[in-house]
Amino acid sequence: MPEKDAFDIERAMVLLREEVKDLPKAALFDLYDQGYTSLFEQLIACMISVRTYDEVTVPTSLRLFQKARTPEEMLLLSVEEIDTAIQDSTFHEGKARQIRAIAETIVKEHGGQLPCDFDTLLSFKGIGPKCANLALGIACQQMRIGVDIHVHRVTNRWGYVQARTPEKTMLMLEEKLPEQYRVEINRLLVPFGKHICKGLSPLCSQCTLLFMCQQVGVTHHR
Incomplete structure (x- = not known):
């Protein structure tokens, strides 16, 4: 397996916007x-x-x-x-x-x-x-992070954070995620997590973030 690029949240957000633009909205x-x-x-x-x-x-x-x-x-x-x-x-x-x-x-x-x-x-x-x-x-346009199961799963799968629960993921993202992405990350990762980075058998072969996603915990994918 080729070595992965380091995960880059700036690049990830650009790619995610393109990935989900035609998917149903959160x-x-x-x-x-x-x-x-x-x-x-x-x-x-x-x-x-x-x-x-x-x-x-x-x-x-x-x-x-x-x-x-x-x-x-x-x-x-x-x-x-x-x-x-x-x-x-x-x-x-x-x-x-x-x-x-x-x-x-x-x-x-x-x-x-x-x-x-x-x-x-x-x-x-x-x-x-x-x-x-x-x-x-x-x-209210406050820079707050809404962590649901999709945000929790995907950000941990990326290797961007390492947390066992959505609550702990929220705390880690509050420390690490650039403020301008705090609201948008939920808007992007809900459709991305539902349709591409699925809980079971994610569609890794179709994902434009694969080159830097660490695929933490992924044992089977398509």
Whole structure:
């Protein structure tokens, strides 16, 4: 096997943009491009996306947003109405209760305006660091890293970081990844991880990053 080039994140990002340009977009970025740009919409869409495929997340979020796009509008819906709108999402009953509770807190404690504040988002039941970072990065243009399973798997497979969990990968990327790529890396690696650098049997022969990817942990590929 020929010796690999050293991994270069600058070159990788250029190549990734080309790799994914014709692939389906990551759900939250897709919704943003469709005009669902508020922090509330991005946060709710991210909650809907938990344990749910992007192909389900986008139409499910759109169905809910047709009924309510602001915290005030969401409070006009019952938990049952929210649940019906998001029923294709995994764990939809619990998410429906949490969505309405978040809307109520925003209206009562923040005057209906959700602040671009990490601790505030993290205080909501059902919202973890991944969703808080993603929503703040996309809606508020904060330089935050949303590490899902794709970002975790791919960056470790590259050899760019060495971490056992997404949480530890996030911490390592916060130290190492240039700030200008912190939001974009999720936008790129979700489609890249779903369609090329797959969990099982990645399509290494089709990948333009193969010459510098260290293929850490890859035992079988196509």
